[in-house]
Amino acid sequence: MDGITFKIFNSTAQLPLQWDHVAQQNVFLQTPYLSVLERSAPTNMQCFYIGIFENYELIGVALAQYLDLNVLESFGERDKCIKTTLRNFIFKNFASHTLFLGNNMITGQNGYIFSKEIDFECISEILRKSADEIIGYFKQLGIAIHLVSFKDFYENCAVKLRVYDFSNMYEFTTQPNMILYCNENWCTAEDYSASLSKKYRDQFKRARKKFEGIQVKNLSYEEVVAQEEIIYSLYHYVAKNAPFNTFFLAKDHFSTLKGQCGNRFQIFGYFLQEKLIGFHTLLLNEDTLETYFLGYDESLQKEKMLYLNMLYNMSEYGIANGFKRIIFGRTALEIKSSVGAIPVPMSGFIYHTNPWINRFMKIIFKQLEPKVQWQQRHPFK
Known part of the structure; x- marks a missing residue:
């Protein structure tokens, strides 16, 4: 010292x-x-x-x-x-x-x-x-x-x-921390899906079929502000129903983060018939893509396989933008491993x-x- x-x-x-x-x-x-x-x-x-x-x-x-x-x-x-x-x-x-x-x-x-x-x-x-x-x-x-x-x-x-x-x-x-290490040969979503075994390629196709009709949009700061109440309610439902929590985000957290961090913070809205039914967020951290908080409408989660499709979308974003690894974090370990993330103690x-x-x-x-x-x-x- x-x-x-x-x-x-x-x-x-x-x-x-x-x-x-x-x-x-x-x-x-x-x-x-x-x-x-x-x-x-x-x-x-x-x-x-x-x-x-x-x-x-x-x-x-x-x-x-x-x-x-x-x-x-x-x-x-x-x-x-x-x-x-x-x-x-x-x-x-x-x-x-x-x-x-x-x-x-x-x-x-x-x-x-x-x-x-x-x-x-x-x-x-x-x-x-x-x-x-x-x-x-x-x-x-x-x-x-x-x-x-x-x-x-x-x-x-x-x-x-x-x-x-x-x-x-x-x-x-x-x-453990669930991390997807991106194969250097993956350049597109097709490269990723081609590397899956038949069982998990079928899961990928089934999830994408269920996802039809949903529009995914990268939200601007103004759009985040306009949708703030809905975004927070979707987040809050997921957070409140987690097995354990020591905090809940402030209602303006996502708009504040978008305003402060700009393009280094990405928030994607999921729309069905122009209604926001879910969102996921990402933070760009050098060569690492960090997944952040998300939320979804529970009444549509199983029918549209929303959570699994969010994991695929995060993976595709990381691959398309050349990230070496995607940090999926804790919770939902099994489904995260089904898209290729491995546990890191x-x-x-x-x-x-x-x-x-x-x-x-x-x-x-x-x-x-x-x-x-x-x-x-x-x-x-």
């Missing part, structure tokens, strides 16, 4: 001028996206921006998010069972004030980035000390942080972080600020994370 310091900002207006240069390889750490979080973050979220300096030169940036789960309308309403009730009780009473080092809204290693090589001993110390400083900030406000989580590290990073300041934390793995580290409760973190965490049984599909020849 010789010569390495950090400073925590609570407004993007305060960020150093070099911030985007340091974050140039990750759209989720650049000021256009961070300003969206600042202007239209979930109502129970507050963001902090961490600048890391070497002899006063900015060499790294990181993101932290505080979540107040007391104000959340629902943790997810799909699963109604005793274990879900227990999980909700634990969150409300022992984990309602949670601090994430990283981005809780997306899947992937998007919590920090450096413009030069930094050893993992230094990274783990910076992240841990940043968490301690934010905990102290909330303590002055009379708020006790319960849980602290350092989220989403690929295995090559996790194995190094666990040696240093993270060694006494509980390391957890949740649902990710780790996180977590601790409770109450030392007595922290001793039982392994037991507690198993009650917090919904267990998912699924079968990986292998759609390619």
Whole structure:
């Protein structure tokens, strides 16, 4: 840590001028996206921006998010069972004030980035000390942080972080990140479908047949604003019926994101007889295509195979535009694997600020994370 310091900002207006240069390889750490979080973050979220300096030169940036789960309308309403009730009780009473080092809204290693090589001993110390400083900030406000989580590290990073300041934390793995690696020989949707085995090529054809009559349109900022209420209601239905949630987006999140990020944020509307029945969103992140939030009309979902067709459309966009990989994120693992995404394990580290409760973190965490049984599909020849 010789010569390495950090400073925590609570407004993007305060960020150093070099911030985007340091974050140039990750759209989720650049000021256009961070300003969206600042202007239209979930109502129970507050963001902090961490600048890391070497002899006063900015060499790294990181993101932290505080979540107040007391104000959340629902943790997810799909699963109604005793274990879900227990999980909700634990969150409300022992984990309602949670601090994430990283981005809780997306899947992937998007919590920090450096413009030069930094050893993992230094990274783990910076992240841990940043968490301690934010905990102290909330303590002055009379708020006790319960849980602290350092989220989403690929295995090559996790194995190094666990040696240093993270060694006494509980390391957890949740649902994997589903990633489609685009074959360099794919140039069109036809190339992709030709690479599928007969079973999954038939699935592709069947989905496309069901999709007839639906128009897909890349929406402009003005169109997003005009459709904002419907877009949010479609998103909210899907989010509310997910197995688990720690936040809900602000109603103007998509229009704010489109206004701030322009063409780096794509939102596609699905219209049936000129009525918006669904949408999906994408963020263009260097050579990686990041899938973001989506929504659909549940009454048409099965009939039109909307979700599966959205996955195919995202894949086709990535292939046509030369992306090397498409990040599909967590949830719906089996159907994502049916279009070619493979599971990539990710780790996180977590601790409770109450030392007595922290001793039982392994037991507690198993009650917090919904267990998912699924079968990986292998759609390619």
